[in-house]
Amino acid sequence: MGAQPGAAAANLLEVRGLTKIFGSLKACDHVDLTVRRGEIHALLGENGAGKSTLVKMLFGSLEPNAGEIFWDGQPVRIASPHAARKLGIGMVFQHFSLFDALTAAENIALSLDDDTPIATIAAKAQALSHSYGLPLDPYALVGDLSVGERQRIEIIRCLLQVPQLIILDEPTSVLTPQEADRLFETLDRLRAEGKSILYISHRLEEVKRMCDSATVLRHGKVVGHCDPRRETASSLARMMVGNDVQAVVREPAEGMDKAPVLLEVKKLSRAPATSFSIPLRDISLGVRAGEVIGIAGVAGNGQGEFFEAVSGEMAQADAASVRIRGKDAGRLSISERRRLGAAFVPEERLGHGAAPRMKLSENLLLSRHATDDKAFIGPGGTIRTGAVDAAAQRIIAAMDVRKSARDPEAAALSGGNLQKFIIGRELDRRPAVMVVNQPTWGVDAGAAAKIRQALIGLARAGSAVLVISQDLDELFEISDAIAVMHNGQLSKPLPIAEATFEKIGLLMGGAEPGHVEPAMEVA
Ligand SMILES: Nc1ncnc2c1ncn2[C@@H]1O[C@H](COP(=O)(O)OP(=O)(O)OP(=O)(O)O)[C@@H](O)[C@H]1O
Numbered sequence: 001m002g003a004q005p006g007a008a009a010a011n012l013l014e015v016r017g018l019t020k021i022f023g024s025l026k027a028c029d030h031v032d033l034t035v036r037r038g039e040i041h042a043l044l045g046e047n048g049a050g051k052s053t054l055v056k057m058l059f060g061s062l063e064p065n066a067g068e069i070f071w072d073g074q075p076v077r078i079a080s081p082h083a084a085r086k087l088g089i090g091m092v093f094q095h096f097s098l099f100d101a102l103t104a105a106e107n108i109a110l111s112l113d114d115d116t117p118i119a120t121i122a123a124k125a126q127a128l129s130h131s132y133g134l135p136l137d138p139y140a141l142v143g144d145l146s147v148g149e150r151q152r153i154e155i156i157r158c159l160l161q162v163p164q165l166i167i168l169d170e171p172t173s174v175l176t177p178q179e180a181d182r183l184f185e186t187l188d189r190l191r192a193e194g195k196s197i198l199y200i201s202h203r204l205e206e207v208k209r210m211c212d213s214a215t216v217l218r219h220g221k222v223v224g225h226c227d228p229r230r231e232t233a234s235s236l237a238r239m240m241v242g243n244d245v246q247a248v249v250r251e252p253a254e255g256m257d258k259a260p261v262l263l264e265v266k267k268l269s270r271a272p273a274t275s276f277s278i279p280l281r282d283i284s285l286g287v288r289a290g291e292v293i294g295i296a297g298v299a300g301n302g303q304g305e306f307f308e309a310v311s312g313e314m315a316q317a318d319a320a321s322v323r324i325r326g327k328d329a330g331r332l333s334i335s336e337r338r339r340l341g342a343a344f345v346p347e348e349r350l351g352h353g354a355a356p357r358m359k360l361s362e363n364l365l366l367s368r369h370a371t372d373d374k375a376f377i378g379p380g381g382t383i384r385t386g387a388v389d390a391a392a393q394r395i396i397a398a399m400d401v402r403k404s405a406r407d408p409e410a411a412a413l414s415g416g417n418l419q420k421f422i423i424g425r426e427l428d429r430r431p432a433v434m435v436v437n438q439p440t441w442g443v444d445a446g447a448a449a450k451i452r453q454a455l456i457g458l459a460r461a462g463s464a465v466l467v468i469s470q471d472l473d474e475l476f477e478i479s480d481a482i483a484v485m486h487n488g489q490l491s492k493p494l495p496i497a498e499a500t501f502e503k504i505g506l507l508m509g510g511a512e513p514g515h516v517e518p519a520m521e522v523a
Pocket residue numbers: 022025027045046047048049050051052053054402403404411412413414415416417442444
């Protein structure tokens with residue numbers, strides 16, 4: 001610190017004693033952080049450790065209660081994202097803030113503080129996209145783009161402002177392995193140009209591969225610094241969690257071929273609901289009591305539409321296209337399907353999986369009043385608040401949900417902790433059929449292992465479990481068979497003993513199921 005104005009300080013960013021308090025919780029407790037020029041610095045920590053809170057203070061969207069920030073050696077106050085951008089801090093958020101009905105260039109224009117003509121923005125965006133190897137058509141409608149392409153718009157939007165420090169919050173959680181590789185090449189390039197990157201990720205292998213240094217947070221405090229290249233994924237996880245992460249154990253399922261099919265999808269087809277959605281084509285699948293079936297696929301190949309059709313968010317014309325415990329359910333609503341013993345966990349947790357401004361207990365009542373009316377609703381329709389509260393606390397304890405109050409609003413939980421609560425809320429019902437989309441998205445290694453083990457446990461206790469996930473490691477860890485969704489079609493499930501990354505990868509890329517073996521020989 002104390003560099004002369006004008007002379008570049010060795011450290012681009014220094015944070016001393018940064019503190020943020022929510023109610024009685026110190027989400028960040030005297031945090032120190034140093035980011036050097038030209039380094040990729042990982043910010044690690046389990047769910048709720050305080051990572052998002054810290055970067056929100058650096059990006060000017062939260063005001064610290066105490067502490068100092070030095071930028072290029074000089075003390076600064078970052079009062080708003082606008083001020084952060086002016087300093088040279090850019091951020092690529094985990095949840096994209098793009099409008100589907102606008103083009104890439106129009107979306108970028110919205111975030112710029114001047115009124116540069118669209119054609120100029122498009123030309124600049126295209127030049128950046130070429131030079132950083134991030135293919136992008138500035139005139140494409142965002143609604144037509146894959147998640148990976150949308151992220152590229154966010155990155156290019158950030159680069160257009162010529163930042164010195166780029167904050168990336170879980171950038172690869174929604175990317176395919178190929179898209180992630182491309183992102184890593186871009187980050188390498190930015191580092192070589194002397195830019196600094198603050199990188200939040202729960203994927204420890206990629207942290208080891210990409211990052212030069214790491215700061216580890218636990219319960220809002222810095223508990224360590226390390227060079228991730230010298231650590232293993234498990235030593236990093238241990239540093240974050242404070243103890244070893246339990247490996248997931250998948251006992252082989254016995255006699256499954258004779259077990260009843262609890263969830264059946266039969267010749268399910270669906271025309272696209274909007275010009276941005278994928279049509280579903282003749283999908284058939286059965287999930288038996290006791291088994292976990294995984295659905296792999298590159299994002300945007302119909303997984304969301306399939307989830308909507310199975311869960312009842314979108315009813316089908318053909319009642320027999322979805323059968324739950326032997327009953328036609330295709331035309332039933334979500335609540336009616338839940339009453340048949342099914343549970344559904346959507347991908348998007350805020351707004352979809354939980355109402356943000358409602359307390360956890362209220363969210364619990366909202367999702368379970370139909371199925372648990374005896375437990376939660378008393379005579380004359382009164383709510384048994386004691387029972388609802390006890391169930392909420394039971395779920396919080398079972399899933400180790402970390403929070404700042406006894407029964408906080410859903411929006412006050414960190415992303416991973418909210419996911420733990422939503423999964424726990426459904427597991428607590430012991431549903432006969434469980435369908436979950438991206439079960440561990442944004443969840444730390446310890447909590448992910450816990451959720452995966454719980455899904456296997458639910459199946460082995462006699463339920464049918466269907467897991468849609470982009471995380472192939474996860475699917476290989478928990479599934480008894482894996483099917484692949486490509487362009488609205490589903491391949492036949494491949495028993496896990498026969499499945500390999502290569503076979504599944506080829507199917508994800510659109511290989512005909514029958515041609516998997518020859519294609520591999522050619523390769
Ligand atoms: N607006 C808020 N009001 C109250 N508490 C909050 C608020 N935002 C965050 N918290 C609490 O602060 C703590 C830190 O949350 P934060 O989102 O920073 O964690 P995180 O490390 O980013 O977690 P994750 O990996 O799950 O995203 C959590 O316990 C969370 O419940």
